[in-house]
Amino acid sequence: MSIPFAVKIAGEAPSLLLPTVPDLVWGTIVFVIILVFFVWRVVPRLNEALDARTNAIEGGLKRAEEAQAGANQAQEQYRAQLVEARTEAASIREQAREDAKRIRAELVADAQAEAARVIASAQTQIEAERQSALVSLRSEVGAIAIDLASGVIGESLDDKRSTDIVDRFLADLEASEASAASAAKAKG
Numbered sequence: 001m002s003i004p005f006a007v008k009i010a011g012e013a014p015s016l017l018l019p020t021v022p023d024l025v026w027g028t029i030v031f032v033i034i035l036v037f038f039v040w041r042v043v044p045r046l047n048e049a050l051d052a053r054t055n056a057i058e059g060g061l062k063r064a065e066e067a068q069a070g071a072n073q074a075q076e077q078y079r080a081q082l083v084e085a086r087t088e089a090a091s092i093r094e095q096a097r098e099d100a101k102r103i104r105a106e107l108v109a110d111a112q113a114e115a116a117r118v119i120a121s122a123q124t125q126i127e128a129e130r131q132s133a134l135v136s137l138r139s140e141v142g143a144i145a146i147d148l149a150s151g152v153i154g155e156s157l158d159d160k161r162s163t164d165i166v167d168r169f170l171a172d173l174e175a176s177e178a179s180a181a182s183a184a185k186a187k188g
Contacts, residue, residue: 138167138170141166141170142166142167142170145166145169146166
């Protein structure tokens with residue numbers, strides 16, 4: 001029985017670890033063929049797959065960076081819009097305060113004008129009633145004075161002359177009251 005792959009060393013038994021020369025030649029030829037096949041077919045496909053994977057990863061990183069940049073830009077725009085909105089809200093609040101002050105001032109002015117009108121109307125009405133009361137009082141005082149004088153004298157004093165005397169007396173009385181009032185104002 002011979003061992004086909006065993007090498008005989010001078011007078012010794014064939015070794016299982018050392019191959020024979022024909023085995024080495026054929027093994028080398030097969031190795032070179034397989035190596036050429038791998039270099040010609042498998043390695044380019046592996047390189048293509050690795051390149052595609054590298055491109056995919058780099059593209060993903062680039063898209064992620066662009067997305068991050070876009071997000072940062074959007075965030076900056078949002079912050080700018082937020083600042084603008086806050087500024088606008090502050091101006092609207094200030095405008096509302098100014099409008100409220102203006103409206104309040106208008107309402108106060110209207111109320112004061114209405115109060116002045118009511119006071120003037122009331123003073124006019126009081127003056128008219130005062131004049132009416134004076135006229136009524138004059139006629140009643142004159143009638144009472146004439147009745148008293150008629151009772152004292154014992155004669156009737158209903159004529160025009162007696163009415164003129166009473167009117168003149170009351171006018172003198174009013175004039176003396178008016179001069180006393182103006183003197184009191186001058187002292188005050």
